[in-house]
Structure formats: structure tokens, C-alpha cells
Amino acid sequence: MDGKIGSQKSSNSSNEPASPHQRLNPEGLAPGIGFSHVVVTQPGKTLYLGGQTAQLPDGSIGADDLVEQFDLSLKNLCIALEAAGAKPEHLVSLQVFVVSAEEYTSRLKELGSIWKKHFGRNYPAMALFEINRLYDKRAKIELMPIAVVPPKSIPPTSSPSISSITQQESK
Secondary structure: OOOOOOEOOOOOOOOOOOOEEEEEEEOOOOOOOEEEEEEEEOOEEEOOOOOOOOOOOOOOOOOOHHHHHHHHHHHHHHHHHHHOOHHHEEEEEEEEEEEEEEHHHHHHHHHHHHHHHHHHOOOOOOEEEOOOOOOOOOOOOOEEEEEOOOOOOOOOOOOOHHHHHHHHOOO
């Protein structure tokens, strides 16, 4: 993290692509563990994706276990992103709806491993919502994503300081 603004850069020790979007975790907020507090997007095509659950191609829910449903939901999310010409690193926001926040938080380590399998260390702005039930009664989790696909000519950003963003906006 950059000490002044707490910007989060993707860890690229593997072959993981860097996000073209700037992810910030400002000082004065709790650490963003597994999510970013702020995502500053690059110009590009904004994608609003429908809720993704653990549905199989036949429409049935493919697992009963929360972690397995999360894995299938993320797989479906990646398929939807790819269909629109996007990649996992283009995800900028994710709303997670669960029927049991207690079960979700008790399995964070397992869920984090599944996240990294699909998205590496690219963490969008995220929120978790506990609801009574989802459309499909067997579903335990649903993901509502937003992605921004920058034009191919725009390279991934380094993390400018907040003051440089403010200066650019005032020009």
C-alpha cells in the first residue's frame, strides 16, 4: 500500500494480469481485506451483468454447499464477462447476496481460496447483503457484478496519488 493514500496494487508475482483500474484503500478506513474501498475506473465500456448463481446450463443449481456454489457462481461470472469481451481484472464492483451471512463469514478462508482461483488478487469494491432467499430456493449466493473494459489502447494504470487525480479533474 502507498502510505499516503493507501492505494492497493495487484500482486503480480504470478502470471496474474494487473487490473487497468486503480484500487484504493484510503488511510482512515478499516483495511480492505479481500475487497477495495474505492475503484477508479479507466474510460471504457461499462458492463452491468445479471445476477450469477451456481446455475448449470440446464438451469438447476449445481451444488448444495456454499463454497461449491460460490465456485460455480464465479465460473458463471467469468463466462458472462468473456461473452462481453471482458476479463476478470475488469471487474470493478461486486454485490454479494447470501441467505446466511454467518455461514459466509465462517467460511471466508475457503471462499478466499476460490476467489483467488478465478480472480487472483484483483479485488473490486464489494458489499455483502444477507437476504431471506434468492429466486431459486436452493441458491445460497448470488453475485451482481459491474465491469469496465478499457479501450485496448489504454495501458494498465499505475496508482497516481489522490492529489494528482484532483489536479487532473480541475483542469
